[in-house]
Amino acid sequence: MSALPPLNRRNLLRAAALAVLAVPLAGATACSGYDDSPDQLLPLWERAEADAAAARALAGSGSGDVSTLAEQVATARSAQASALKAELDRLNKPRPEDGGGTPPGPVADLAALSERLREAREQAATLTASVPAFRAGLTGSVAAGCAALQQLSPELGAGQPGELDPARTGQLPAESVEAVQRALAAEHAAVWAYGLVSAFLPADFGKGIDAGAAAHRDRRDACERVLAAAGTAPVPAETAYLAPDEVTDEPSAVALVITAESDAAGAWHGVLERTGDAGLRALAADSLIGSATRGTSWRMEAGRQPAAVALPGRD
Numbered sequence: 472m473s474a475l476p477p478l479n480r481r482n483l484l485r486a487a488a489l490a491v492l493a494v495p496l497a498g499a500t501a502c503s504g505y506d507d508s509p510d511q512l513l514p515l516w517e518r519a520e521a522d523a524a525a526a527r528a529l530a531g532s533g534s535g536d537v538s539t540l541a542e543q544v545a546t547a548r549s550a551q552a553s554a555l556k557a558e559l560d561r562l563n564k565p566r567p568e569d570g571g572g573t574p575p576g577p578v579a580d581l582a583a584l585s586e587r588l589r590e591a592r593e594q595a596a597t598l599t600a601s602v603p604a605f606r607a608g609l610t611g612s613v614a615a616g617c618a619a620l621q622q623l624s625p626e627l628g629a630g631q632p633g634e635l636d637p638a639r640t641g642q643l644p645a646e647s648v649e650a651v652q653r654a655l656a657a658e659h660a661a662v663w664a665y666g667l668v669s670a671f672l673p674a675d676f677g678k679g680i681d682a683g684a685a686a687h688r689d690r691r692d693a694c695e696r697v698l699a700a701a702g703t704a705p706v707p708a709e710t711a712y713l714a715p716d717e718v719t720d721e722p723s724a725v726a727l728v729i730t731a732e733s734d735a736a737g738a739w740h741g742v743l744e745r746t747g748d749a750g751l752r753a754l755a756a757d758s759l760i761g762s763a764t765r766g767t768s769w770r771m772e773a774g775r776q777p778a779a780v781a782l783p784g785r786d
Contacts, residue, residue: 740784
């Protein structure tokens with residue numbers, strides 16, 4: 472055992488200096504506020520992994536439409552799991568040894584898979600209301616992706632969302648206002664696009680055109696109310712918009728509507744990433760889901776693959 476240094480004035484001063492340095496470090500550890508609880512996204516990721524595995528197994532054991540639909544679900548849920556895993560790894564929070572829960576197992580049929588998609592959609596939507604803004608876009612996109620998958624078939628729970636609930640918002644920071652203005656511009660463009668394509672699509676598209684145009688007018692009006700509450704003048708609609716390609720027939724008309732829905736989804740995803748306001752988040756999440764489901768229907772009409780985008784607003 473080595474001997475202790477002599478207790479002289481020099482050693483006393485050195486010990487005092489070390490003690491002063493140690494206090495801020497200890498205080499930083501105790502008061503930094505670091506949250507070492509399991510990551511909120513962990514159950515969402517585990518569920519996506521389990522759903523992908525269950526859908527893949529159903530695809531392997533089924534045939535025809537069942538196999539095709541299940542494989543699409545498996546591919547999309549796997550993509551969602553990868554995006555969630557990347558965010559989990561980025562934040563690198565502690566994970567419980569038991570994985571935080573027991574993910575569900577296999578599914579027997581499309582009805583059971585539909586129920587799993589519904590549950591995952593609700594799980595992601597619930598998180599979207601509470602996670603930090605930089606994650607709200609991801610969780611909102613996962614919820615919209617599950618809704619898009621359901622839109623592939625009545626057996627999976629296809630159905631368009633209804634009218635929006637009134638958004639109760641007030642003053643918003645500049646970045647939120649800018650994001651809402653971009654969403655409003657996308658909604659103006661979508662309303663114009665639906666009006667244009669009505670001249671190129673046959674009568675049996677009438678119901679889808681009317682429903683889509685009404686939904687975008689609803690979202691346009693919601694944006695204007697939010698901006699008015701924030702004390703900001705809404706951007707006006709343009710007289711006309713430049714389509715990516717000239718609309719001359721049915722395929723080009725459907726392509727324009729797909730672009731309009733994709734642009735709107737991207738804009739609402741941007742709102743989610745730039746607000747902590749509960750009312751505005753709910754509006755953005757519902758609008759993102761609406762564009763995801765309508766986009767799926769139009770992509771199916773055009774024969775595009777994948778028909779359901781895994782992460783609407785991000786892909």
